[in-house]
Amino acid sequence: MAKEDTPLDQAVFDSALEAELAKGTDRRVAEGRARSAAVRAYRAANPEEAAKHEAAGAKPAAAAAAGGGGTTPAAAAAPAAAAPAAAAPAGAPVAVAAAAVTTPTREAPLPTGNVPTPKKGAEDKHRLLALVPPEGIQRVEREQGDRVNVWPHLLIEEFVAMFILLAGLTLFSTFINAPLRELANPNLTPNPSKAPWYFLGLQELLRYFHPMVAGITIPTFILVGLAAIPYVDRNPSNKPGDRKIAITMFTILFMFGGVLTIIGSFFRGPGYNWVWPWAQGVFFEL
Amino acid sequence: MPYTKTEVDIHEDYTVEAVDPAWLAQGVKSPKHLMLDPDNCILCRACEDVCPWNCIYMMSPGIVTGAAEHAVGDEVDNATAVFVVDDNACTRCSVCVDRCPTDTLYYARLPEGSKGGQRTMAEVPASQAEGV
Ligand code: SF4
Ligand code: SF4
Numbered sequence: 001m002a003k004e005d006t007p008l009d010q011a012v013f014d015s016a017l018e019a020e021l022a023k024g025t026d027r028r029v030a031e032g033r034a035r036s037a038a039v040r041a042y043r044a045a046n047p048e049e050a051a052k053h054e055a056a057g058a059k060p061a062a063a064a065a066a067g068g069g070g071t072t073p074a075a076a077a078a079p080a081a082a083a084p085a086a087a088a089p090a091g092a093p094v095a096v097a098a099a100a101v102t103t104p105t106r107e108a109p110l111p112t113g114n115v116p117t118p119k120k121g122a123e124d125k126h127r128l129l130a131l132v133p134p135e136g137i138q139r140v141e142r143e144q145g146d147r148v149n150v151w152p153h154l155l156i157e158e159f160v161a162m163f164i165l166l167a168g169l170t171l172f173s174t175f176i177n178a179p180l181r182e183l184a185n186p187n188l189t190p191n192p193s194k195a196p197w198y199f200l201g202l203q204e205l206l207r208y209f210h211p212m213v214a215g216i217t218i219p220t221f222i223l224v225g226l227a228a229i230p231y232v233d234r235n236p237s238n239k240p241g242d243r244k245i246a247i248t249m250f251t252i253l254f255m256f257g258g259v260l261t262i263i264g265s266f267f268r269g270p271g272y273n274w275v276w277p278w279a280q281g282v283f284f285e286l
Numbered sequence: 287m288p289y290t291k292t293e294v295d296i297h298e299d300y301t302v303e304a305v306d307p308a309w310l311a312q313g314v315k316s317p318k319h320l321m322l323d324p325d326n327c328i329l330c331r332a333c334e335d336v337c338p339w340n341c342i343y344m345m346s347p348g349i350v351t352g353a354a355e356h357a358v359g360d361e362v363d364n365a366t367a368v369f370v371v372d373d374n375a376c377t378r379c380s381v382c383v384d385r386c387p388t389d390t391l392y393y394a395r396l397p398e399g400s401k402g403g404q405r406t407m408a409e410v411p412a413s414q415a416e417g418v
Contacts, residue, residue, distance in 0.1 A: 128302060129342070129369035130322040131361050132329065237394050 009045065013038035191270045192283050200264030201257050300350045302358050316378045318393040322369050326388040329367055333382035333391060341372035342382055
């Protein structure tokens, strides 16, 4: 690791460390601050050596890129750019020197050899990803917020839901009569002959497509597609802004189904021909 | 030797400020950015370990010396660890996202007006650490 290799000014390190510790700073932080001060002091005092160090650090990367067969111009150019950058702050004021010295040296992994370099003019900033609060993970006994076990948590809820539904259905069918119609008369078929309302969207499709397409292909496509959603859409976010495509697609599909069902229910009359419900009446029963 | 990772000089005197979308847009062109949900993180440092470019770090909160907002400053003082990513170097290679054993890392768009989402996380990345 470069940490051990970095030459630093031992005197500055010791005095900075002592000063930090005297201030009551945490030891890890104090050592870090002292080390950074010492490295900066050393590089300010020995600009040529700092430049050499940068070049030496960059060389293996360039050699590796060449050895790997990929003579990437970007990789070759990077070390050349790094050297002047390190040498530049020699005569500059301390603040600038500190900023330039902290420019990270990155060596490329072998496969590509492309060193990612910040865009020109981009400030050297790091984004704060997260602050881990003390009550975070270390408290192992803490219940994980959004994950529960299937048994008992989920299954109990499902059983309760099942019993409530069963009780409701029993009560409903005790008090409400739902008779069958009279026996069918083959000489008198109903016209129009409509499916239950929830199938009228499909029946409407039959007006436009071959029965094979309307009755099998399209429903299969929709059912398989719905089942595939969790495998296609792996986005864990639950913010609507992060899943615009999914929401748009579902809305379109849903509107198609809704429109077809409404047409099939209210705008189809005898012979399954188009009617206006306000003119010819409604041919619809639940 | 497969490859060398050079230790990047992490600053010891960050101040936390709000993310400037223009600054963020200068990084690798991707509408989504790395996110970390601190609730699930087990501080294993595997993400730090695998990143080929050394651009994600878990650090002691001592590296932050100031914050533009008081609330954030208090949060820093109480924190166990601070995660920092160098968006300019991150190539969105997803190595860390795949490596994380607890699915803590993911990609998402940054909320534009800061106080956006329902997650704690949604507010946190609205702040960033600036090296002085
Ligand atoms: S996505 Fe790749 S480059 Fe970015 S922090 Fe993760 S491992 Fe590093
Ligand atoms: S790999 Fe995941 S759990 Fe481990 S420190 Fe990184 S974010 Fe946290």
